[in-house]
Amino acid sequence: MTKLIDPTAIIHDGAKLHPSVRVGAYSVIHADVTIGEGTVVGEHCVIDGLTTIGKNNVFYRFCSIGGNPQDKKYSGEKTSLEIGDGNTIREFVTINTGTTQDVGTTRLGDDNWIMAYVHIAHDCQIGSHTILANSVQLAGHIHIDDWAIVGGSSAAHQYIHIGAHSMTGGMSAIRQDIPPYILGAGQPYRPAGINSEGLKRRGFTPEQIHAIKDAYKIIYMRKLSTIEATEEIVRYQKDHPDTASVLEPFVHFFETASRGVSRG
Known part of the structure; x- marks a missing residue:
């Protein structure tokens, strides 16, 4: 394992890393973190909190994963983050742990493509095979079902539900739930048909x-x-x-x- 971890990286006592995990220069892995086989953590990443990460994920440089929720009601409760297998998480992505006002766990499934500067707030439940394009901003408690695509610089209100196989265009302001299969965009978001090509x-x-x-x-x-x-x-x-x-x-x-x- 030593050869796969840059000597400038800090791995806190208690962290559980599979021997095949790679950790880049100046990254920090905190004590309550578990990382599965084949996952790559790039340079200058911080992985914190009660965070469990599966197999074959790739975290690009400058990610902040498992930080405390940005919720003023949060007062240090032991909440968590779960990330599945095969996810690609690009530069400057932030994903927070959950809160006791909800299920207490933020979840990201398998094979998701999370582009640069995306924020996934506390208690979000993201399915599998989704695409969140650059600078998508998700407030707390949002559910996104499998195969959904959210275009760049879109923002979603807390508690929104985005259905499976839907496709949302960039720069959208999402204030209400989006049903499955729907294609749409706008400020505010408006439906414009179904995602036939997808x-x-x-x-x-x-x-x-x-x-x-x-x-x-x-x-x-x-x-x-x-x-x-x-x-x-x-x-x-x-x-x-x-x-x-x-x-x-x-x-x-x-x-x-x-x-x-x-x-x-």
């Missing part, structure tokens, strides 16, 4: 994409209430059993939306 790339069939387009029309073009739109999608599922499963995320999303759904 769905094709991920193996969705033409029939499934057609069903998602029909659901989009129900939600956004018929001026229905959220409850009415959900009921209409459920009826659509019964009439189209072959594609019903791809619409279930819509139904679940509307049933659990906490900040209202972005309707344009």
Whole structure:
């Protein structure tokens, strides 16, 4: 392990690093940190807090990972951060631990691409295969589902839920929940269709994409209430059993939306 850790790096007693972990010059790994096999920590990084990091992650230079939450109610409670496998985390990214006002743990899944200057605040729950472009700013308690893409310099209000396979354009101000599959942007954010190209790339069939387009029309073009739109999608599922499963995320999303759904 010694050969893989730069002599200027500081590894505190108690830190648990797999023998294959690489640590660059002047980085600091604190005592309650666990890092899994094959992970690379670049130069001038700080990894702090009760932080568990999985396998084959790459942290570029100047990351600050596992710092205390930026919440004035925080008073030193032992909260945590969990990061999965295969994530790429670019320069100057900050990810904070959770708070006791929520689940107490900030989570990042697997195979996420987190670009430079992104901030992931306390208690955020980020799924897998997401892309957060440069300077995305996430307030606390935000949930982002698998395969979502958030464009550069976008900012999201606390407690926002961003659905799976959605794509948000850059410079967006996200103040309400974004359903799965939706394409949109703006200040404030407005929906503009479905993420058809992304769905094709991920193996969705033409029939499934057609069903998602029909659901989009129900939600956004018929001026229905959220409850009415959900009921209409459920009826659509019964009439189209072959594609019903791809619409279930819509139904679940509307049933659990906490900040209202972005309707344009």
